[in-house]
Amino acid sequence: MKNMLTIAAGFPSLKSSFTHIDWEKIGVAFMEHFFQLVLITIIFWIINRIGKHIIRNSFQHHDPIEKQSARSQTVYAVVKNIFKYSVLFFYVYTILSNLGVPVGTLLAGAGILSVAIGLGTQGIVSDVINGLTILIEGQLRVGDSVTIQSIDGTVVSIGLRTIELQALDGTLHYLPNRSISTISNHSRGSQTISIFLRISDPFEIDRAKDLLRDQLASIKQDTDKIKATPIVLAPVVEKTYGYLGVQISAKVKAGYQTPMKTMILDRCLRTLAQEQIKIQN
Template sequence: MYNNLFLTVTNETLKQYTKNTFLNKFLNKFDFDEILWSLTTKVISIILISILFFIITESGRKIINHLFKKYQYKLNESNSDNKIDNSKIMIQRRNKTIYTLTQNAFHYLVIFFWLYSILSIIGIPVGTLIAGAGIFSLAIGLGAQGFVGDIVSGFFILFEHQIDVGEHVIINSTNGIVDAIGLRTTQIRSSNGTLNFIPNRNITTISNLSRGNISTLVNIRIMPDSPIKEIEDIMNQVNEQKKEPMPM
């Protein structure tokens, strides 16, 4: 009698999810209200943290644009006299290069902290996961070799001041104007408008056509009895007529 009473009371305290008693006992081990509350809290936290990082991203971009455009405006004002100054031109190109690099670095930094925050909210210990992943960490390391190679190569390209945005270069076999220099890739705009993305680790040869004077060999056929002095005067006159100022 007592056993039957105990079973009756126990069964009444269980939530009846199904008609199967064993399945009901298994499901009653979980607090679905707590699970739903935790899930809702995490989803709301992820949405709020995403909105926060979106605001940080937009604010950071506006600040970077304002600072560099303000400095670029001052450089343009200093060149308003239309006099060619190679040092000022180099400073303008360097400013554009640092601008694109800063934007690139800020973008990667925000993405890193956003992902780290999301994983932390979910409850994944990022540091412990990376440290104890074993083969998984090794696979990530091997896959990141190219990424690290791009960053290292890009650092030396910038540190050695090999190219700047706006310069005419030949990288490997790609001929064009430097459109942007990033942590991973360098963008070259060809004469036909094509935008070429070159991973920094694949850059083996850089020919910068915007640094210093460029010599051009022109073959002129003349008769043996032609007046050399007159020909030299004509060549000098044509050079003065065709000579163009250095582009800004």
């Protein structure tokens, strides 16, 4: 409400500037400079087309922009919009100046309104600046597994104002860019997964360790998602309850922690079951 009142306060000054304009004189100037205005329009249209072509070619190296990453597409859209509105501003300025409109007076009158609107849109500006920073620095990519504001999920979309994050339960969260202070990206570099198996009979721990070590020795050859041969340690004391058991840890490709953990656990359980070594949950 306060922002709306602030913006409304800027309108009287702009209205006053319009009342001092000789509109009849501007109408006559329009008829006298009609062909000049057409020529100016054509020139700015050509500038707009050439500028957009140059910008598109600058971003389109080998692949079409539509097939590039979300980051490249967003930066391209921002640059294109900045160019478009810059051309539009100078086009309108040139037209009004040619018609004899006191552009300086209008800008001065609109200054107060601009300040008022600026106060009401501080949040939007913060969103855009933070969004550009995230995109330019490459902190996130669509499909990354991340933790933002204690929310674990997958990045669905990266925009200038918000980031769409899909949580593990399917909930889609829209996070304003200005509220993002810390990003934990789990999709950069290799990730470590860890599995603890509590062996029912402590005297079977060493045998279980040897069996699992032999079973997992060749698992790296079955998939490129596992970066190194899993490490099997035993006997290991579980930290929370102090149980004795076997600890398996492995380096896997970022983003594949869950399926690789499931794959390794499945092989371990099958191997122990075949040798009749019981584990407890």
